[in-house]
Amino acid sequence: xxxxxxxxxxxxxxxxxxxxxxxxxxxxxxxxxxxxxxxxxxxxxxxxxxxxxxxxxxxxxxxxxxxxxxxxxxxxxxxxxxxxxxxxxxxxxxxxxxxxxxxxxxxxxxxxx
Amino acid sequence: xxxxxxxxxxxxxxxxxxxxxxxxxxxxxxxxxxxxxxxxxxxxxxxxxxxxxxxxxxxxxxxxxxxxxxxxxxxxxxxxxxxxxxxxxxxxxxxxxxxxxxxxxxxxxxxxxx
Numbered sequence: 361x362x363x364x365x366x367x368x369x370x371x372x373x374x375x376x377x378x379x380x381x382x383x384x385x386x387x388x389x390x391x392x393x394x395x396x397x398x399x400x401x402x403x404x405x406x407x408x409x410x411x412x413x414x415x416x417x418x419x420x421x422x423x424x425x426x427x428x429x430x431x432x433x434x435x436x437x438x439x440x441x442x443x444x445x446x447x448x449x450x451x452x453x454x455x456x457x458x459x460x461x462x463x464x465x466x467x468x469x470x471x472x473x
Numbered sequence: 474x475x476x477x478x479x480x481x482x483x484x485x486x487x488x489x490x491x492x493x494x495x496x497x498x499x500x501x502x503x504x505x506x507x508x509x510x511x512x513x514x515x516x517x518x519x520x521x522x523x524x525x526x527x528x529x530x531x532x533x534x535x536x537x538x539x540x541x542x543x544x545x546x547x548x549x550x551x552x553x554x555x556x557x558x559x560x561x562x563x564x565x566x567x568x569x570x571x572x573x574x575x576x577x578x579x580x581x582x583x584x585x586x587x
Contacts, residue, residue, distance in 0.1 A: 364515075393575065402477070402563060403516070403578040448515055458529045461506070461565075461576055463515030 363387075363453055366464035373439050374472050381434045381467045383449030391452040392432045393461070394423050396445050403448065406434075436469075444471045475500055477566050477579035485585045486554050494549040494582045498566030504528075505547040506576060507539060508563040516563055521570060522547050528570070551584075559586045 365384045373379050383392070391410055395403040407416045409425035409432060416423055420437045436443055446466045453462040478497045486492050498505050504523045508516035518531035522541035541547045545566075551558055561583050565576035 395578070400561065400581070400583065402479075402580040403565075405575060405577055408575050450515070455531075458531065459570065460518040460521075460529060460531055462518065465513070465515050 363462045364449055364451055364464035366447075366449055366467050368467060369465070370468040370470070372470045372472065375440060376438055379436050379439055379469070381447050381469075383432045383434070383464055385430050385451060387430070387453075389425065389429045389432070389451050392425055392429075393450040394432070394434055395448045395450060397448060397466070398445050406447075439469075439471045441471045441473050444469055477564055477577055479562075479564050479579040479582050481582060482580070483583045483585075485587065487587050488554055488556060490554050490586075491550065491552045492554060492584060494551075494562050494564075494584075495546065496549070496564030496566075496579060497546045498564075499577050502566035502568050502577070503545050504567045504570050505541060505545065506565045506567070506570070507547070507549045508565065509533070510561040510563055510581070512560075519549070523570065554586045556586050559584060 367382050393408050394406040397403050407423045412427045412429045414425045422435045425432045446468050448463050448466045450461050450463045477499050480495045506521040507519040510516040519533050521529040525541045536552045538550045561581045563581045564579045567574045567576045
């Protein structure tokens with residue numbers, strides 16, 4: 361079963377529009393990471409959230425971790441073509457005693473000029 | 474400050490062959506993790522090396538093995554390649570691996586098995 365569910369799977373927006381990507385877990389999240397990936401390339405670290413209610417911003421991207429620490433959202437304000445890519449949420453998960461960074465399946469964002 | 478580097482960038486192999494991928498961690502990092510990312514999926518954890526030993530391992534067969542050198546660089550070896558091993562292989566480095574320790578990723582090696 362998928363540990364982290366991301367929605368939507370893909371998103372097409374017009375340049376200048378705001379958008380939100382969600383990441384939901386059935387378990388409490390102890391470390392929630394957001395990464396961006398250009399197609400076929402490595403992951404670029406965006407932000408890390410640990411505390412319930414925490415919110416962080418970087419340029420026009422804001423990420424929040426809800427109070428119950430089971431959902432995070434990534435919000436982009438006034439989107440630009442440079443925001444296009446795949447956004448991945450990841451979380452530290454213990455599987456059979458192995459601590460590993462586990463990812464959602466990603467949200468493909470297209471920004472139309 | 475050099476980030477995580479990986480080599481080669483692309484590789485084409487045939488079924489049954491063996492492959493070695495290489496990774497140099499970000500300056501100051503001592504822990505290297507490897508991930509496999511199939512098309513349209515998030516990265517899947519393969520294993521993690523710290524102090525030249527495999528510390529954590531995901532759900533991958535023994536055909537996948539690795540090594541970490543004294544300078545913290547690492548290799549991923551895959552034996553008896555299968556078509557399903559075609560993927561982007563990502564290396565990530567961190568300073569130790571505990572909850573909340575951010576991992577920084579390299580650009581990846583794209584492996585195609587024919």
